Amino acid sequence: MKPVTATSEPYILWFEEIGLQDISRVGGKNASLGEMYGELTPHGVKIPNGFAITAEAYRYVLREAGLDSKIQQILGDLDTGDMSNLRQRGRHIRQAIIGATLPPALVQAIEEAYDHLSDQSTEGTDVAVRSSATAEDLPDASFAGQQETYLNVQGHQALLETCKRSFASLFTDRDISYRVDKGFDHLQIALSIGVQQMVRSDLASAGVLFTIDTETGFPDVVLINASYGLGENVLQGAVNPDEYYVFKPTLKQGFQPILHKIAGSKEFKLIYDIGGSKMVKNVPVPPDDRNRFAMNDEEILKLARWGCLIEDHYSGKKGRACPMDIEWAKDGQTGELFIVQARPETVQSRKDPDVMETYHLTKRGQVLIQGRSVGEKIGQGLVRVITHIQNLQDFREGDVLVTDKTDPDWEPIMKKASAIVTNRGGRTCHAAIVSRELGLPAIVGAERATEALKDEQSVTVSCAEGDTGFVYEGRLPFDVERVSLKNLTHPRTKIMMNVGNPEEAFSLSFIPNEGVGLAREEFIISTFIKIHPLALLEYGNLKDADVKAEIDRLTTAYPDKTQYFIDKLAQGVGMIGAAFYPKDVIVRMSDFKSNEYANLIGGRAYEPTEENPMLGFRGASRYYDPRYRDGFALECQAMKQVREEMGLTNVKLMIPFCRTVEEGKKVLEEMAKHGLKRGDKGLEIYVMCEIPSNVILAEEFAEIFDGFSIGSNDLTQLVLGVDRDSEIVAHVFDERNPAVKTFITQVIKAAKAKGRKIGICGQAPSDYPEFAQFLVEQGIDSISLNPDAVLKTTVKILEMEEPLGQ
Numbered sequence: 001m002k003p004v005t006a007t008s009e010p011y012i013l014w015f016e017e018i019g020l021q022d023i024s025r026v027g028g029k030n031a032s033l034g035e036m037y038g039e040l041t042p043h044g045v046k047i048p049n050g051f052a053i054t055a056e057a058y059r060y061v062l063r064e065a066g067l068d069s070k071i072q073q074i075l076g077d078l079d080t081g082d083m084s085n086l087r088q089r090g091r092h093i094r095q096a097i098i099g100a101t102l103p104p105a106l107v108q109a110i111e112e113a114y115d116h117l118s119d120q121s122t123e124g125t126d127v128a129v130r131s132s133a134t135a136e137d138l139p140d141a142s143f144a145g146q147q148e149t150y151l152n153v154q155g156h157q158a159l160l161e162t163c164k165r166s167f168a169s170l171f172t173d174r175d176i177s178y179r180v181d182k183g184f185d186h187l188q189i190a191l192s193i194g195v196q197q198m199v200r201s202d203l204a205s206a207g208v209l210f211t212i213d214t215e216t217g218f219p220d221v222v223l224i225n226a227s228y229g230l231g232e233n234v235l236q237g238a239v240n241p242d243e244y245y246v247f248k249p250t251l252k253q254g255f256q257p258i259l260h261k262i263a264g265s266k267e268f269k270l271i272y273d274i275g276g277s278k279m280v281k282n283v284p285v286p287p288d289d290r291n292r293f294a295m296n297d298e299e300i301l302k303l304a305r306w307g308c309l310i311e312d313h314y315s316g317k318k319g320r321a322c323p324m325d326i327e328w329a330k331d332g333q334t335g336e337l338f339i340v341q342a343r344p345e346t347v348q349s350r351k352d353p354d355v356m357e358t359y360h361l362t363k364r365g366q367v368l369i370q371g372r373s374v375g376e377k378i379g380q381g382l383v384r385v386i387t388h389i390q391n392l393q394d395f396r397e398g399d400v401l402v403t404d405k406t407d408p409d410w411e412p413i414m415k416k417a418s419a420i421v422t423n424r425g426g427r428t429c430h431a432a433i434v435s436r437e438l439g440l441p442a443i444v445g446a447e448r449a450t451e452a453l454k455d456e457q458s459v460t461v462s463c464a465e466g467d468t469g470f471v472y473e474g475r476l477p478f479d480v481e482r483v484s485l486k487n488l489t490h491p492r493t494k495i496m497m498n499v500g501n502p503e504e505a506f507s508l509s510f511i512p513n514e515g516v517g518l519a520r521e522e523f524i525i526s527t528f529i530k531i532h533p534l535a536l537l538e539y540g541n542l543k544d545a546d547v548k549a550e551i552d553r554l555t556t557a558y559p560d561k562t563q564y565f566i567d568k569l570a571q572g573v574g575m576i577g578a579a580f581y582p583k584d585v586i587v588r589m590s591d592f593k594s595n596e597y598a599n600l601i602g603g604r605a606y607e608p609t610e611e612n613p614m615l616g617f618r619g620a621s622r623y624y625d626p627r628y629r630d631g632f633a634l635e636c637q638a639m640k641q642v643r644e645e646m647g648l649t650n651v652k653l654m655i656p657f658c659r660t661v662e663e664g665k666k667v668l669e670e671m672a673k674h675g676l677k678r679g680d681k682g683l684e685i686y687v688m689c690e691i692p693s694n695v696i697l698a699e700e701f702a703e704i705f706d707g708f709s710i711g712s713n714d715l716t717q718l719v720l721g722v723d724r725d726s727e728i729v730a731h732v733f734d735e736r737n738p739a740v741k742t743f744i745t746q747v748i749k750a751a752k753a754k755g756r757k758i759g760i761c762g763q764a765p766s767d768y769p770e771f772a773q774f775l776v777e778q779g780i781d782s783i784s785l786n787p788d789a790v791l792k793t794t795v796k797i798l799e800m801e802e803p804l805g806q
Contacts, residue, residue: 009056011109015049020317026052027132027192032342040313045306046338050127050196051113055134057106058167058191065100068187071171075186080177083393083412090173097168102160110163111156117197126152128340129162131169132192151230152198152272152279159195166193174411181415199340202271202280203332205294206231207241208428209303210345211248211311212323214436215375215427217348218506219323220578221259222246222304225428226294228285229269231329231340237405237425237432238282240264240445242294246304247578247646255647258300259574261567263557264426264445266290291556302337303328310342323349347436354486356510359464360479365472368453369421371446373469374432376507378478379419379441383457385450400461402453406431414438419461421449421471443469466503483791488512491797494782495790498761502572505579508787512794515583516576517709517784518761521590521635524572526600529565530554533631535602536561547602562634569638570646577648584650586686586709589635591656593618614725619657624666636674643681654686654709659693661700668704678706690714695743698750707757708747709784712764716740735764736771748778757781766793773800
C-alpha cells in the first residue's frame, strides 16, 4: 500500500463548486450532488444545498494522527476468507480513527461551513452526513451502502463526532472485503463526506428510483420505490415499499404513463427522535396509512420526469446511455420533492445485449414462500436461516441465505450464497442491489421466510417466472439457454408473440420479435384483479358478506371499487404495451366462458349455468348483452386509459368469438360509446377468425374490422366438430387436417383481397414445421407464437422463405 502524501487541496468545497470532474477530490456521491446542483437546478430539479469535506481532509487526519502506517501494519496479514481475522483487523482500524483527534484547522473549517449552511436554512441546523468514497459509484463498483449515513445531525459536536465515524466507516469488515475483491488499494481510496440540508421526509415519504428496470435491464421505464419516513428504511430493506413503473418514451411526449402501482406493506417509518437519545427512530405506521400509496400520481410523474432529466444529462456527459440509481425525499413541511443522491446504475447497464440467457424450470413443486423476485435466475441449496449477525460464521458456501434483511455487514457471506431470501425489502434495498451485482437470484419482501423455511431444508429459489419469486421444496430440474442474437435476421413473415403475464413482458421484449400478436386480458383479470366486474359495479348492493370482505381486502387503496378494475386492467395491458412499444400489441378483449367468469370473486351471482360454455355466453355476444354490457364498459375504459392517458397507441384491440357481422357492428357501437371509435387516434380493431362464419363471410367482416387473427384451436374445433376438451375424440383434433387448411387458405386470400392484415396466434406453427411452411406459402402476414418457440421457429421460417424467394 502506498503512503498518504500531503497536498494543498482545500478541506471544504461547496456543492456549487464541484462536479463530475471532481471524483478524486470529493468522491462519487458528492461529485454527483455538485453536478446536479449546478447543472440541473436551473431545469427545475431540486437538490438540497450542502458542502463536501474533501478527500484531502481525510488524508490530513490520517497523516496528523500517524494512522496511515498503522493501517498498513494492521492489514499486513489480512485474510478476508477468515471472518475472525477480518473482524479483528477492521475493529482495530475503526477504533484508531474514532480515537484520533481532528486537527484544529479542519475542525474550524467544518464548523464555519456548517454555520454558513445553517444561515441559509429556514429550519436550522439539522443535516444529513453521508460518506463519499473516491472509488464509490464508479462504473465497475456500486459500493452499495458500504459506508455510513447519519441523519438529523445537529450542532458542532454531533457533526464532528459523526465525521470521525464516517471516516472510520471506510474500514468496516464488508468494505475491507469488498476492496480486496475489487482489487482496490486500501490507502489509495479516500473518504470525502457530504453534509447536506435535511429534507423533512420523516413527516412525508422517501425512497429510491432507477431509470431502468432493475431485474431485466429494460431501459424505457422509471422504477420508483416509496415508503413513509426517512429513506434509509427503503435502502436497508427494513420495509416493503410501494412500487411504481413509469414509461419514459410517452412521458416525454406529455402523457401520464403510470404503468404499474403496487402498495407495499410499509410497516415502519423512520422519524426524528425529538427529545430522545437518538438522532432517528423507527415507529409503526398506522394501518390506514399502510393501505394507502405513499405518493400521489402527480408526484410519481414529477419524480419520473426528474429521473429522465438526470439520466439524459449523465448520458450526454458520458456519450452513451447511462441509467441512474437515484434517492429522493419529500419534505412534509413544504410538500416539495427533492433529489438527495444520484449515481450510475452498475449492473444491468454492463450486460451484453447480444447474448440472451434464459432460465427455465422444467418441473414445478410445492411453493413454500414467495416474494418479489430479484434477477431472473434459479438457485438451489440447503437453507441457512441467519437471524443475527453474530451467527454469520455458521454460513457455508452454497447455502441459501434466509434472513429478515441484510445490510453491508452481511456482504462477506452473501457472495458465498447460492440464493438469498429476505422477509423485508423491495427491489431497491441492500439485499436486492448486492444480489444483482453478485449475479445471485434473490427474493425480497417474502414476509415469513424465516418462519416458513427451516435449516438444512433443500430448496429451489426461482426468479425466472416474472416479478414474483418462488421458493420451492426440493431441488427441481431446470435448464439454462444462452443464445447469441448478434447475427439473427428477421424473416418476411412477422414473428410475433403471445403474452399473457405483464410481469414477464419486459424480459420477453428482448427476444427478437415484431410485437405481440395476442395479449390476453384473462390472465390479468384472473391473476391480478380476481374480482368479477359486475360485483365491483354493484358493490353497495352485495349481500354475501364473505365476498364483500374479500373485495375490501383486495381494493383497500380504492374507495371507488370500479376504478380498481379499470386501473389494474389498464396497468396490466400497459406493461405489455410499453414492453414492445412502438411495435403492434394486439389485445384481445375478455374471452372467459361463463363458468370461468363465475369462478371470479362474486361471479356466481352474475353468470348462467350452461351445458356447453364453449359455445355459449362468451366473446362478442357478452359485450352488448344487458347481462354484461356494464362490465364490458369497464374493459373499454381501461383500454382508453392505456391509449390516451399512457399514450400507448401501439395497442390495438381484438374481438373474440364474433359469430355474425351484425354482432360485430353492435360491439363496435358499444366501444364507440366509451371513446373507442375505430379510426379515431389511429385505433385499429381486429376480429378473431375462429368460427366458420368468419371465413365464409370474411369479406363482410373485413368491411368493419381492420384485420384478422386466426384462432386455430377454436377454428379446428368448429370445422371438425370436435370438442377440444374431450379426451375421447382428442385424436381427431388436428390443425393440419385438409378441411382446416382449406378454410385458412380461403380467409388469407379474402383478407389480402380486401387489404386487411391477417395473422395466426396458436401453437401449431411451432409444433408442426410443415404447418408453418403452409402458412408461409399462403403469404400470411404474421405468426404469433408462445415465447419459448420464437427463436427456433424464426430460424425454420427463414429457411422456408429462402426457396420461395421471400
